[in-house]
Amino acid sequence: MHRRLLLGTLALAASAAALPAHALRMPTPDTRAGRWLQVSVVDRATGRELPLYRHGGELWVAGRPGARYAIRVHNRQGERLMAVMSVDGVNILSGETAGVQQTGYVLDAGQRADIAGWRKSDSEIAAFEFTAVARSYASRTGRPDHVGVIGVAVFRERPQPVAVPAPPPALQREQRAEAEAPPAPEAGAAADAMASRKAAPGLGTGHGRRETSWVTHTEFERRSDRPDELLRIRYDSRENLVAAGIIPAPVPRPSPTPSPFPASPAGYVPDPPRY
Structure with missing residues (x-):
């Protein structure tokens, strides 16, 4: 059973709903992740897509404490896709451990949208905002x-x-082996580095x-x-990502060398101002 969706809406599968799409800027190459579904993280105060940094086999983004953010999605395919989305290990629609x-959300072919918060009802969300780990929704x-990870599982x-003819037996064996292949292991080197090189308290996502x-239903x-694509973006403060070597440390400007004769005036010593 299918329902036709209104143009510009994002639908939810089964018991989920749909979010209005917004007019979005074209993303730059270093802010997007994903092949089937492009995903980026947006600072809602500026509308800027935050840069993604690759380190230790993972993607990282720097958050600003107190800032509201959105997860921007773009279905680049010619078919509908469903995105099961989590923040800090929690399903953003149901609040279940993800x-x-x-x-999840269902996107029409070519559709773009900003997912800006925890779904509270068909008409309301609680905004995503970067906050201290202890004040994150997951911790509370x-x-x-x-805490500290955004996940998107994409389904076609x-x-x-x-009616199609059955493939030859050799091809059937090849397809079965591919379907039964275990998922790729998650990278852990970057997580070990972060655990030992924190420069500031970590970040989580609050219930803003x-x-x-x-939203609507479909x-x-x-x-x-199994997901056709599984995306994972980790986040923390800029200070912590710099301390872990994920973001290059800024190069300090050299201090000017003091000069004993900065102006080198000609003539003799003038009188001081009158009282």
């Missing part, structure tokens, strides 16, 4: 172990069934102020139980 089989709900939609954000049948 799993890839949970509900007793789940602090995965199952097409309408068509309420904002209006309308049906979506996944092509596979």
Whole structure:
């Protein structure tokens, strides 16, 4: 069962909803992640897409304490996609400890949108904002172990069934081996570096102020139980990313050498000003 969506809306699969798309700037090459679905992190105060830094096999972004942010998504494909999204290990729609089989946002072909907060209802969100780890939503709900990561699991939609001839046995074996291949292991070197080289308190995502954000519902049948793409963006303060070597440290400007004769005036010593 399918429903036609209104132009410019983002739908949720099953029990989820849809978010209005916004007019977005074209992203620069170093701010986007993903092949099926392009994902970036946006500072909502400036509208700027934050740079992504590659380090230790992972992507990192620098957050500013107190700043509200959004997860910007762009479906670059000619078909609908579903994005199951998590922040700090929590599903942003249901508040459950996140799993890839949970509900997510559905984007039409070519659609763009900013996901700006925790979904509270069909008409309201609580804004994402960078905050101290202890004040993050995950920590306040007793789940602090995965604070500091944004996750997006992308699923393609199952097409309408068509009659096709069975592939040769050799090809069937090859397809079965590919389907049963284990997922790639997650990189851990960067996490070890961050744990030992913190320069400031870490960042989490808070449960910010309420904002209006309308959504609709739609049906979506996944092509596979496994995500077609799994994106992971880690975040922390700029100070901590510099301390861990993820962001290059700024080069200090050399201090000017003091000169004993900065002006070298001609003539003799003038009288001081009168009282």
